[in-house]
Amino acid sequence: MKLEDILNKYFGYSAFRPGQREVIEKVLDGKDVIALLPTGMGKSLCYQLPGYIFDKPVLIVSPLLSLMQDQVDQMKQFKEKRVVALNSFLNPMQKRASIQNLHDYRFIFISPEMLLQEQVQQKLNSMELSLIVVDEAHCISQWGFDFRPDYLRIGQVLGKPNRPPIMALSATATQKVLGDIEAYLNMDSPYKFIHSVDRPNIHLGKMLFQGREEKIEWILDHVTKTAGPGIIYTQSRLKTESLSQRLLQSGVTTAAYHGGMDPLDRQFIQQQFIDGSLDWIVATNAFGMGVHKQNVRQVIHESLPSNMANYMQEIGRAGRDGEDSLAILLYAEGDEELAKFVGIDDYPVDAHVDSYISYRSRNELPTSMIHNGEISETAFRVLDYWMNQLQPADVKQRLSSMKYEKMRAVEEVMDLIETNTCMREQLVHYFGQTLENRPEDCCQCCGLQYENIIRVREIIDAPSKELNWKRRIEQLLIGFS
Template sequence: MQLESILNKYFGYSNFRPGQKEVIENVLQGQDVIALLPTGMGKSLCYQLPGYIFDKPVLIISPLLSLMQDQVDQMKQFKEKRVIALNSFLNPAQKRTTIHYLHNYRFIFISPEMLLQEHVQQKLNSMELSLIVVDEAHCISQWGFDFRPDYLRIGQVIGKVNRPPILALSATATTKVLRDIESYLNMDGPYKFIHSVDRPNIHLGKMLFQGREDKIDWIMDHVSKSAGPGIIYTQSRSKTESLSGRLLQAGISCAAYHGGMDPLDRQFIQQQFIDGSLEWIVATNAFGMGVHKQNVRQVIHESLPSNMANYMQEIGRAGRDGKDSLAILLYAEGDEEFAKFVGIDDYPVDAHVDSYLSYRSRNEQPSSMIQNGEISETAFRVLDYWMNQLQPAEVRQQLTSMKYEKMRAVEEVMELIDTNKCMREKLVHYFGQTLDNTPNDCCQCCGMDYGKIIHRRENDATYPHLLNWKDRIEILLLGNS
């Protein structure tokens, strides 16, 4: 049967999007595959269609609970009943039942942490899987080394012998990240499909300010006059709360979103944004992965992103419908130092290495460091991983190297702020690609006309159409230079 016929039978499409068919053909041949497809290019179909052809369980390792739950809900809406998410949303009884009947499901979503649990591994080893998918595979490199080291253990669990093919999916990845993915997943000469990271319909802006409060004043004015839906990214939970509160007082339909909120509250806010009940979200980078909203018109970075990969992922949430969208990067003097501080603030330090060794010497569990308030849970995960991989002196060197890389990554983002050349070209080059064409109104440095992209808020005749945005921004930039 032709793949197009299967595509039409199960999904109602007559043609594949770029890259989908090549990826699927290699998966069906039993080949390991790394696929980089931009947001909105249909990455999930690359494992869903093989799942129907193989008719054996597909295991999808997914980084976020909200992401996997969203994917499960979407599949159920399309009448797929044999799909399950094995995660902490299940109570102990539900978890036991799910694991017992796991072999009956066609699509099994699981977190890296759940995958490492011994009873889950025993069940999976008793099953014949058709495919292992690592969704948002860039997290292996971006998160594994300094946030969730369990990502680095996925390859150990999967093994190399008698396993099905692995499909690693992401929207963006540098050459280094691609190497990390291949290495840590123990992939066997994977076929690689690398789509251009460029999104021509996302127009890149940047604005410079003397002080951080000036940025907030600008956001208040801008959001009150221009149309969403939009996302405003900040680097602190308190900032999301205060800024969203000010916008609400100004009559803007918005909500705060950050990792410290209750998971159900986060899901509720996310769904409100998706269905249009909220026009704006003010969020930390905890928001966005797996948010399938087609018509996001603006992404504003109130704070400097911690690295170029995060920036690319976050602006990629705009314009999934292919229509013109705007990404504006705001900068005030000293933002880079704050970004560096945030980046390394929750890292283990030499004193933590000493304490860890002390607990071991007393035959006590080093994890007691968390309960005793000596270290955060995130920092301990990082410390514990490396203490079981390297000698103590090497761990100290590794932690120092990781901190240096974090600070260097912020400097790379600063190149977007400092450059007078095309922002799009610099961004694409960072990911090891070349820019073939520049769209009209490409970016701030190419003389973008904001008035052609931004529109005034609907149902508000008091605001003039923003055809003069370019002039106003140039005046602000001149005043801050």
């Protein structure tokens, strides 16, 4: 049966999108693959279709619980019953049952942390997998070194001599990140499909302000006058709350979203945004990965992104339907210093290295550093990983280099703020590519007119736009009582 026939049988499509066929054919030939496909280009089909051809389990390592759960739910909606997610949403009984019956599933989603658990490894070692997929593979480089070192161990865990092909998927990656992906996954001369990172329908704006309050006032004015749906990114959890409240008071249907919220609250707000009950989300960068909303019209960065890759990932959440969308980068004097501080604030320092050694010399567990309030859990994970990889002096050098890289990455974003030449060209060039064509209203430096891209906001006063989600739940429950 031809690939197109299989595509039509399981997914109802008559043709592949650019890159899908090439990636699938290489996997079917047994080759490792790195595929960079922009958001909305159908990365998941690249492993789902081989899963039906091989008819042996496909293991998908996924970075976020919400992303994992969303993918599982989507597959179940398309009548795929042999799919499971191994994550913290499972209670102990469900987890034991899932692991025990893992061989019965066609698609197995798992987090890097769960993958390292001994009982999971034992079960996987007893199974014959058809394919190993690392989704959002840029996280190996962007997150692994910083606060989830378990990403750097994926290749060690899965690197059996007779392992199946490994497929690494992402939307964006620099040459350095591509190198990290290949090295840390122990890939064997992988085939690389690199699609252009340029999204011509996303028009790039930027605004410069004297002070941060002036910037906030501009956001309030702009959002109340123009149409969403949209996402406003900011670095501070506190700011997500305060800015969303000010927008609420201005009559905009919005909610805050950040990593400190209860997971169920986050899930509910995310679903409200997807189904159109909320027009805007004010969020930290905890929001976005795995949010399948096609019609996001605007992405506004209130704070300076910590690096160009994050910026590209975040603006890529706009315009997945192919329609014109607007990404606006805002800057006020001193924003770069705040971004640098936030970037390195939770990093281990030399004193932590010395303390770690001291605990070991006293035959005490270094994890006591967390319990004694000496270091955060996130910083300890980074410290512990490198202390088991390198000598102490080398760990100090590594941590110093990582901090320097963080600060340099902020300066690269500042280049985008300061440039007088085409923002799109600079952005594409950062990822080692060449811009082929400039769309009309390309960017701020090319004469972008916002009114050509976004509509004026329609004021709708309807019960369905009620913002207080707790009140909405109460009303729903009353309706069922």
